Amino acid sequence: MSTAVHPESGLSKSVWSDADFEEMGWHDATVHGLSVQQGEHVPRLLLDLDYIVRWVHPVRPAKSFSFWVAPATLVFEEVWEVQGGLDFTDLHLELELDEVHRLPPPDGREQWPLWHLQGHSFDLRFRAAGFRQYVRRAPQLSPGPAFSAAERGGCSFTELGFA
Template structure:
């Protein structure tokens, strides 16, 4: 299996559009900061041809470092949605001046169901947890993900 590892230096080359999140963990760290970890199906490549698209997907763990000021909003109730993975629209980051520091503010826009995850973090690391799979769907089946995506 090729090693897939992405960090802050890859941010501008990456897209999380339509990536499905199967698990979310908050891990306590030092001095009130922690980690936000998302288990997701990362779409490495969109393979589009005249007859339609398929997707090269790798199960991955996206870990945000030294997270503070976390806000989560996911609305499964309004659309009457069944519980299942949520889908990312985009991940954005920007620098904002604070009284004693410049914060790196992150926003994860959720396209289904409606929602958003916002926080400050020092950066991220994303690592593949399995082999890439080519699929007609944008979400891997549990047997394609292995034991990954089990937040806990």
């Protein structure tokens, strides 16, 4: 049994990978930045997000959830066949994930599954060899699921988990 890196929130480690996919969830994670970087052979896709480590049920008289949240960098390696779009038809210019899906590749190339980032105002599908997610700072208990830019120290794509 592994010891939690952050016992209060239940976070068991600060660096995750696609091997942990079934244990993870990105519902309502706010995306603060998106970057495409050239990797060794093919591009990498990086997202700077506020990862919700745990939703906390309200205790009476409170009626709203609170959240254990931490800034994180989600990095997809060897990305190709990127398709999708953004839909900012109103003044609400915020990217928020609904779900991340790992789908079987349509051509049988198991080493490059199809990933689907389904958001409230965006949709991305692409092939990638896998991902790593770096929780950059210890989770904080917050009344909301996201931090302001000032609270999180701006946008970052640092690939280092907190100790």
